[in-house]
Amino acid sequence: MRIGIVSPYSFDVPGGVNLHVKDLAEHLIDLGHEVSVLAPADDDTPLPPYVVAAGKAVPVPYNGSVSRLTFGPVTAARVSRWIERGQFDVVHVHEPITTSVSMLALFAVEGPVVATFHTSNMRSRLMISLGSFLQPSLEKLTARIAVSEDARRTVTTHLGGDAVIIPNGVFVDRFAGAQPRPEWQGTADRPTICFLGRMQEARKGLPVLLRAVPAMLKAKPGLRVLIAGPGDERQVLSGQPPEVVAACEMLGAISDEDKARLFASADIYIAPNTGGESFGIILIEAMSAGAPVLASDLGAFVRVLDGGHVGQTFRNEDPADLATEVVRLLDDPERRTTLARLGGQRAHTFDWSVVTQDILMVYETAIEAWAPPHISSRWRRGGTR
Incomplete structure (x- = not known):
């Protein structure tokens, strides 16, 4: 399966979401899948071979922390090129409500798309203000994952809909x-x-x-x-x-x-x-x-x-x-x-051997749900198109 994974947070700074993305990508690769990760990073930042830099990030206060994000037309163009070149069977965006490359990928993608929500913030002003604005894009989501009941409750409260709970993983x-x-x-x-x-x-x-x-x-x-x-x-x-x-x-x-x-x-x-x-x-x-x-x-x-x-x-x-x-x-x-x-x-x-199988089941479900009837079942199972 060709899988594109998008993180909104800069790979220049370690953090929980990027650790999740990195570990998931590496375990999927070990299982034989083709994986490309798109995330903010300076062009000269040392990155794993499967990570593509989406551009330099800037610090933005969010949820009691300072996140490093990137946005704008230049970044949007990079995101579109990455999606076009990747020809992914499924695109997996993390924190799609965050004003960074995950949101831009959600705007650009046409095909099966899975979102994972990590944030727990029942009073999120960002989600309250952006929820209705992003609703058309959120409707493109073929499947939703929340890493915990707290994250799921945040999604259902601010964005509507539901999400399957699949926790973070650890090796x-x-x-x-x-x-x-x-x-x-x-x-x-x-x-x-x-x-x-x-x-x-x-x-x-x-x-x-x-x-x-x-x-x-x-x-x-x-x-x-x-x-x-x-x-x-x-x-x-x-x-x-x-x-x-x-x-x-x-x-x-x-x-x-x-x-x-x-x-x-x-x-x-x-x-x-x-x-x-x-x-x-x-x-x-x-x-x-x-x-x-x-x-x-x-x-x-x-x-x-x-x-x-x-x-x-x-x-x-x-x-x-x-x-x-x-x-x-x-x-x-x-x-x-x-x-x-x-x-x-x-x-x-919570071992990745368990968590990854649950995520792969969501990918398969998303592909099956999105693919029009006339498209072959081999494509819908993640095979060559």
Whole structure:
């Protein structure tokens, strides 16, 4: 099958949607499909061979974050050329409501088109303002996917229609085989907890974690807080009490290999995110690597953690409750072992080997639904035209 995948977000900056797109493309290629990905990127950005640059992106604030998008007539022309040259059996656009190349692809494509919605934002002004304007284009969608119930509810509320839920995927074995790094491992006297995310993006929750550290240190004076991710560590720690600064070990941006090793090394992985999360892919990654997970009780996180069965939760934006749960888990190694075991089992339900097959079924359904009766069944099954 010839598959075109479109991401609205720049490949110059790592992010959850692009990670999803990249992993999906690579697994489809491994299965023997021909895949081309179109996404914003500078012309000199190193890209995988299957990614086509749609042009330089500009930063745009959206959903509590800053997204790098590209739009305009030059980009539209690139999108049209990519679609024409690709002769795709199906085009898969991610976040088609976002004013970037996904929206432009939806305008231009003529054929089976599948959309995946990642965003969870029930109060989205963008969706409210653009929903009616984009309705004619959205009617071109042959099938819709939402990565979670939260994302599905956002779609049904603002855009109408429905979507099948297919979660984000993880290559579980890449994390399950990670070896701990001795310098990151904790001891009974010096346990380690870890955070990974964009440090200066408020909704990732690092300020909540830092406000909880003094109470943790009172109970566990030797506690080490490993903080990984992009951002200015001096600004992050500015104004923090000296004991908090001393407890924090700033690792900066780390490689995918070290991300897995960080999860495998820590006594607890902390996800203090405050909102705007439709899924929780990082929770799956941490569980895949064998880390006991403690996360804020966002709806998306609770669902990933199977109602709290495979991971612990604390009250969102409540540093005192976060500190209490950290200390409770550190005092209960048997509970941590149980959570690590159950989390690892749960993670396999999100492996790309499972998720990709569900997506392929949607592709097949979209092709069958779109193809006019006079077109051969071989084309409708993704064969040569």
